[in-house]
Structure formats: C-alpha cells, structure tokens
Amino acid sequence: LLFNQNGATATTIDQDLDGVFEQIILSDGENSTIIEINLETGLPSKMYTSENVLVIYNFKDENTNLDIAIMQVNQETVFIEDIDVSDTSFTNKSILTK
Numbered sequence: 683l684l685f686n687q688n689g690a691t692a693t694t695i696d697q698d699l700d701g702v703f704e705q706i707i708l709s710d711g712e713n714s715t716i717i718e719i720n721l722e723t724g725l726p727s728k729m730y731t732s733e734n735v736l737v738i739y740n741f742k743d744e745n746t747n748l749d750i751a752i753m754q755v756n757q758e759t760v761f762i763e764d765i766d767v768s769d770t771s772f773t774n775k776s777i778l779t780k
Contacts, residue, residue, distance in 0.1 A: 741767070 688710065695705040702724075706717045713732045720727040723745060729737040733754075740749040746768040752760040 690710040693707040694703040708715045738751045748765040750762040
C-alpha cells in the first residue's frame with residue numbers, strides 16, 4: 683500500500699501469492715480505479731472506475747500497437763485503434779465511435 687501526500691492510495695493485489703500482481707487499485711478516498719494486469723505480458727488488460735467507466739486494452743504486434751475501447755453507461759463506446767506504443771508518439775491512430 684502506497685500513500686500520496688493528498689491521502690490517495692495505490693494498492694497492489696497478488697491474489698494467488700505468486701509474487702505477480704493481478705490488480706492495482708488507486709483511490710483518493712472518494713473515487714477509485716482498478717487496473718487488471720495481463721499475467722502473461724504484465725501490461726494492463728482492463729481498467730474500471732467508480733464512475734462506471736470501463737476501458738479495455740488490446741496489445742498486439744508484440745506489444746507495439748494498442749487498441750482501446752472506452753465504455754460508459756449511457757454513452758457511445760469509443761474505439762481507438764492502432765496506437766503505436768513502441769515509443770511515446772501517437773502515430774497512425776484512428777478513433778471510431780459506436
């Protein structure tokens with residue numbers, strides 16, 4: 683459990699006690715965010731917040747490209763595809779809503 687100066691916390695969860703964290707929980711006391719980790723890659727697989735936002739991550743091409751789906755109750759789903767995550771640039775991305 684880690685604490686920030688403003689009282690926010692970050693908690694890591696190792697459900698099967700194998701030394702690999704399956705979840706990270708961030709909270710400021712009022713709002714929280716849970717990040718689930720893909721056990722094979724160590725990268726995030728999904729994130730959901732106390733404000734009913736769900737984000738699904740799909741890493742592909744040896745984890746150099748990323749597709750993201752952002753869903754919220756009563757809102758359009760936003761898809762962001764082919765984000766180049768091999769460096770910090772956001773080249774070749776396209777945003778679709780459904």
